[in-house]
Amino acid sequence: MPHRNAPLTETGRLRLARCVVEDGWPLRRAAERFQVSPTTAKRWADRYRMLGEAGMTDRSSRPHRGPRRTPTRTERRIIKVRVLRRWGPARIAYLLRLNPATAHRVLARYQLARLAHLDRATGRPIRRHERSTPGELVHVDIKKLGNIPDGGGHKVRGRRGSPSRSGVGYSYPHNAVDDHSRLAYSEILTDERKETATAFWARANEFFARAGITVERVLTDNGSRYRSRLWREALAAGGVTHKRTRPYRPQTNGKVERFNRTLLDEWAYARPYRTEQERRNAFPVWLHTYNHHRGHTALRGLPPASRVPNLTSQNS
Structure with a gap:
């Protein structure tokens, strides 16, 4: 297809060629009439002599051979x-x-x-699936995160000036991500015990319910907290089916694993915080941005809120 500024279409080329070949026009006269150079007029006339009307179409600009191509x-x-x-x-x-x-x-x-x-174990392309409606499946996981000592870590003070992390402890962000919308609910808690995980799920389920999402299934890893009777009874009480990932296959829970990585890159390590409390204070704002404003590549650049019409404060 000729570009918008091309002086000749295929029909124009054919008319030019016939004027030269069949009507005997000089090349310069034909070139002036069709507002092209004599060289261009000669090229289309020669192609018409050799190939007829079929020669008026565009040809590929790819070279016939590539002497510098990799062997x-x-x-x-x-x-x-x-x-x-x-x-x-x-x-x-x-x-x-x-x-x-x-x-x-x-x-x-x-x-x-x-x-x-690719799947790292087998080398086969990963088949990515997405549930058709919100709530069909919610991914749940915990990310262990080292706390920041007062005054900042090595990003603020440098390696030599940074105080030892001994005694600073860890935080445990508990995360729940809806498979269809990628809507996330997250809390920073003090441990990963079964009582803490079960209480977190109760609040997460309430969050999804307020957004108009009825959770049908929950997918977790095989951690002891998720194999406990307390966790099992909490899901059963809400009519939620529990599914667990295959052993040593964290990619099965890939959506929440990807959320964990985004959480680290865009919040936990996004800037040099001076205290752990400063980092935690920034978390609610980041989570709101993730759900309501941050474009998600799997959602064609739209935020998770775009797939949850009943989510409150969707455009705030």
Whole structure:
């Protein structure tokens, strides 16, 4: 398809060529009439002589041969290392003594899946599923997080000036993420015992209920808190089915695992806090931004609130 400023369409090329070939117009006269250069007029006239009307279509600009293209043998070695070792282009390039850009181009040319899209254990592409409605499945998990000593850690004072972390302790953000909308409920608690996890779920379930979401299933890992009778009875009382991930397969609970990573990158380690309390004070604002304003790539750039019409303060 010709670009918007092209002086000739396929029909215009055919008319120009016929004027030169069939009507005997000089090239300069035809070029002036159709407002192109004599060189262009000659090219379309020559193609018409050789191919007729079929020669008036655009041709691919791809070269017929690529003398500087990576040899096939090298391409096969790159692909073999990628498949067997699941390395990125930089490591492959160092092993094979190539430029990393060369390895990257070969991987892209053969459309090999990015490492982030592969299962680490099997090397197979990850099949991503999404529940059709909010509440069908909620992912629950806990992230252990080291507390910040008063005065700040090494990000504020540097490695040498930073006080020892001994005695500072840990925080335990408990997180619940809806599979369909990615709407998240999170609390920073002091431990990960079964009583704490069960009480957290009661508040999380209430949060989803206020948003108009009826939770049907909950997916957790195989931690002892989630295998306890207290946890089982709490879910049964609310008519919620409990599902657990396969052992040693955290990607099964991938949506909350991804939320954990976002939580670390965009809140916990986003800036150099001077105290643990300062970091905790920033948490409610960050969580509100995540639910209501932060664009989510899996939601085509929209925030989780866009999939939960009944969520209060949706546009605040």
